[in-house]
Amino acid sequence: MSEIERESMEYDVVIVGAGPSGLSAAIRLKQIDPDLNVVVLEKGSEVGAHILSGAVLDPSGLDALIPDWKSKGAPIKTPVKEDKFYLLSGDGHMNIPHWPMPKLMSNHGNYIVSMANVCRWLAEQAEELGVEIFPGMSCSQIVWDGNRVAGVVAGEMGLASDGTPGPNYEPGMELLGKYVFLSEGVRGSLSKEVIAKFNLSEGKCPQKFGLGMKEIWEIDPKKHKEGSVTHTMGWPLDHNAGGGSFIYHIENNQVYIGFVVHLNYENPYLYPYMEFQRFKHHPMVAELLEGGKRVAYGARAISEGGWQSIPKLTAPGVVLLGCSAGLVNVPRIKGNHNAMLSGIAAANAAAAAIKAGREGDELTAYEDDLRSGPIAKDLKPVRxxxxxxxxxxxxxxxxxxxxxxxxxxxxGFSFFGTLKHKKTDAAHTGLASKFKPIDYPKPDGKLSFDRLTNVSFSFTNHEESQPCHLKLKDPSVPISVNLAKYAEPAQRYCPAGVYEVLGEGADAKFQINFQNCVHCKTCDIKDPSQNITWTTPQGGDGPNYPNM
Incomplete structure (x- = not known):
């Protein structure tokens, strides 16, 4: 494959990923210098197709990027009017008042949004400024120039299942840039490669993650309270895992309902998806959803390590943005504003470097900005x-x-200093012999649903003739190690039913249904043997989220 000849195109800045950080960077670059050549490459079938977030948006990032976003018709229409927090028990709930919480936890001035739709709108703003945006373009490889990231390979299509070029093979192109911005989201494959090659996590805590699952429901108008925000902790997770839920009342009688499970749980029998489904049967939630219908489903991993887990963000020719850098404020349950601010900061640094005649070096000004500017002020106090x-x-x-x-x-100080994360989420997984299987109620098809039925509401599609994009370092490990020691938790931690163990004993076989994959990256994170590597499938494949 290394002998394949590809055409190339040169840009000032190549941006991988049309999420809030990548699009903000593209817009800011063109605001600074309209003559800069900027391209954004998006693996989804369209901008927004792979965007999933809660989301209550802190508009500070958007205010900094496009101050007149309201008059420009941004799809941000629902201010938070009511903000509640409950601790759940099996059949009841306790209200936790907001008055003891610091001001930073308030949602006053924030908006309930679909980040997929916000990104679609940002893409329109970027294109009006002359940014080239190419959806359906998976970036599968880094182009190296010595020790410098010089670009990416995008748009390779038509590989056969064995990885060789098929009859309709297209080799893709090399998109070369003076600087490359990686804004792939959580656990992006190219970001992971860059972090490993340049040892960018040296001296930092391991990144921590959660698995976020979300459904959109249309509910009875009599129960709908536009602008209402509810968060819960406690049941059904109790002592098995950390996490919680969100319930956001958006416009058009719709509710975003989501559930997050921290991936540092020990019990390998824990089934995050079924915890989500069980949660909806809590009396408070069931009463809200009764008579309604679910219209969409999706899942993605969330970076949760915070300030002490942010890696070094620059290497020769490349920077990490947004969730690729891990900029989520966990107690505020917000990261989109920091993603946008990171894009702005990276754009400022790159534009200044290009103006000075530089290229391919480290954009240290970006790192300095992030570690001393508004992102630092947001993340340090909650670390x-x-x-x-x-x-x-x-x-x-x-x-x-x-x-x-x-x-x-x-x-401006903490009695604790800065506490550390001790080990990875994969390393937290305990031996199955130390735990008992968890008996989960069967989904009723009204409030709760089986995984495969719900995955159909993510509108996921993958060309089946291509190579499996979920790579096993050692194909024997799932049965010989993970099944023997951990009851093969991939069967349960995947929110899309990608992984199965068929048969028993000597006949046991590990099966990967990659067509179901919603690109959440949980397998890459939680596999206890770190044997699974998530890579990009061909462009346009994966979920096709509507207004997630």
Whole structure:
């Protein structure tokens, strides 16, 4: 494959991923210098097709990028009017008041949005400025110039299942840039390669992750409260795992309902998807959804490590943006504003470098901005909440985490200093012999659904003749190691039913149904043997989310 000849195109900046960070970077570059040649490459069938987020949007990033976004018709119409937080038990709930929480936890001035639609609108703004945006273009390889990232290979199509060129093979192109921005989202394949090659995580804590699953429901108009925001913790996860839920009332009698499971759970029998389905049977939630219908489903991993897990963000010719860098504020449950601010900062640094006649070096000004500017001011004060939760549980996270946020907000210091994340989420997985299987209720088809039925509501599609994009380093490991030691948790942690164990004993076989994949990257993160590598399938494949 290395002998394949490809045509090439040269740009000033090549941006991988049309999410909020990549599109913000493209817009800012053209705002600074309309003559810059900027291209955005998106693996989804269209911009927004692979975007899934809660989302309550802090508009600070958008305010910095396009101050007149309201008059320009941004699809941001639903201000938060009501903000509730509950601790759930099996059949009841306790309201947690907001008054003891620091101001940074308030949702006043924020908006409930579809980030997929916001990104579609951002793409329109970028194209009006002259940015070239190519959807359906998976970036499968990095183009190296010595030790410098010089570009990416995009648009390779038509490989046969064995990885060789098929009859309709298209080799793709080399998109070369003075600088390459990686804004692939969580655990992007090229970002992962760059982080490993340049050892960008040296001296940092391991990144931590959660699995976020989301459904869109149309509910009875009598139960709908546009602008209402509800978050919960506790049941059904209890002591099995950290996490929680969100319920956001958007316009048109729709509700975004989602569930997040922190991936540092120990019990390999935990089934995150079924925890989500069970959650909807809580009396408070079931009453809201009864008589409604689910219209969409999706899932994605969420970066949760926070300030102490952000890797070095620059290497020769390349920078990491948004969720590729891990910029989510976990207690605020927000990252889109920081993603946009990272795109702005990277664009500022690249435009200045290009103006000075530089290319292919490290954009250290971007790193300096991120570690001292508004992103740092957002993430530093909350840096200990996630480790406190991981170490001591939900009650400590509310009490000690709240105290820590107050002291950071008021006085700029923490009694705890900076707590560390000790190990990866994969390494947290315990041996099956130390746990008991969990008996989950069967989905009723009204409030709860089996995985494959729900995956059909992600509108996922993959060309079946292509190579499987979920690579096993050692094909024997799922049965000989993971099944023997961990009851093969891939059967359960995948929210799309990609992985199965067929047969028993000596006849056991590991099967990968890659056509179901919604590109959440959980397998790449949680596999206890770190034997699965997520790579990009051919362009346009994967979920086709509507207004997630």
């Amino acid at each position: 200990n909440v996630k480790p406190i939760w991981s170490w001591w549980g939900i009650w400590a996270s509310m009490a000690l985490g709240g105290l820590d946020m107050w002291t950071n907000s008021l006085f």
